Amino acid sequence: MRTLITNIGELTTNVAAGDDLCGTLHDAAVLIEGDRIVWVGAAADAPLAPSISAEPSVSSAESLGSAEIDGAVAVVDAAGQAVIPGFVDSHSHLVFGGDRAAEFEARMQGQKYAAGGIRSTVAATRAASDDELRGRLRCFLDEMLAQGTTTVEIKSGYGLDVATEERLVRLAAEVTPEVTFLGAHVVPAEYADRGDEYVDLVTGPMLDACAPHVKWIDVFCETGAFTVEQSRRVLEAGISRGLEPRVHASQLGPGEGVQLAVELGAASIDHGTYLTDGDVTALAGSDTVLTLLPGVEFSTRQPYPDARRLIDAGVTVAIACDTNPGSSFTSSMPFCIAVAVRDMRMTVAEAIHAATAGGAAALRRDDIGRIAPGMRADLVLLKSPSRVHLAYRPGVPLVEAVWKDGVRAV
Secondary structure, eight states: OEEEEEEEEEEEOOOOBTTBTTOEEEEEEEEEETTEEEEEEEGGGOOOOTTOOOOOOOOSTTTOOOEEETTTEEEEEOTTOEEEEOEEEOOBOOOOOSOOHHHHHHHHTTOOOOGGGHHHHHHHHHHSOHHHHHHHHHHHHHHHHHTTEEEEOEEOOSOOSHHHHHHHHHHHHTTOSOEEEEEESSOOGGGTTOHHHHHHHIIIIIHHHHGGGOSEEEEEESTTSBOHHHHHHHHHHHHHTTOEEOEEESSSSOOSHHHHHHHTTOSEEEEOOSOOHHHHHHHHTSSOEEEEOHHHHHHHOOOOOOHHHHHHHTOOEEEOOOBBTTTBOOOOHHHHHHHHHHHSOOOHHHHHHIIIIIHHHHTTOSSSSSOSTTSBOOEEEESSSSTTHHHHSTTOOOEEEEEETTEEOO
16 A cells, blocks of 8 residues: 655655754655655655546645545645654653552652652552553553654663562563663662662562563662662663663762763663753764653653753753653644743754654664655644644644544544
8 A cells, every 4th residue: 555645835854954953854745655755855856657636635634635546646735734743752651550649649749759658559450450551551651642653661660579570571471662671760668778688589580570671671770769880780781681772860969870871881771950060062973862751850840951951062861751640631743842842942953853863863763753755654644734733722632633643643
């Protein structure tokens, strides 16, 4: 099956051209074959088969569709609206039980955020059945897809015992290849004051149970979670099993997590709210992506990281939602883009690039995050003439249609 999306008013390819980070094309078209993009260019030059003629222009959500002509190509008229790559959400915690609305309300009344709140979700998650967790996971994924997210990474970390952590990564692996083992999220209550013993469990029986289902190993290297020495043990154990490292670091204060991540060749460090000049220099000279999580600062009232400082220094930046019940219960990448533009000093182009190509870099994927021949056909058609509207009209549902692996999914 081939699909031609034509009459695109503004196409964000992320194939940089000069100063245009987003590789913008106007009056453009994209041809999809199977699950891949096979051609991108001016609509007037689209390689239509002889039997193809474009269907009449459509503009509303109800009328937007595709018509298969002579069994060859389905032609979709974008009616002058904008098309962007599907969002790549490289940091989420989607498999959990319960919620923490009361904790959020308390924070809004002045209570300080602390890592220990994770333990309340652990109890609810351990008590939930596989079917309950699977059903909630599917609902979150549907939310994300409806808002343009076509690739998602999912972490464990709300089980903190061998059996539950194995359940979480197994369920996550049913829906994405980007699964991360985060048994080292915090030290569970039953191991209070015995953090090193818990690390023994994480790097031994828990890793053994989870490794067959996951691609990544992660650790929360932070005050109230794990020391840099404990974090090194966790990451090196995962690396020895063939897993690739990621690190939660510098969310609650400056620390050694960034330097550890760079030293071990981590794909990303996530949060980065408190970075020293040395951290920024180390990141700029490495292949490690700094993944910003705007929803966290919005929800915790922590200071927003200065993305301008990072980008100007040459750090590769991603944006992700960090969907979780405690510190960022949003699944909306458009919302995170708007916050990044408003409060992290990013341009709209930089924020959208970070939410697409940046997320792909954080997952070390070269097949997503751009619209170019050979890439996976993950695209989002907006109900607006420009990508700028994603920040200009915060909170407004602007996704008209989504293609995932070449199939119309929304």
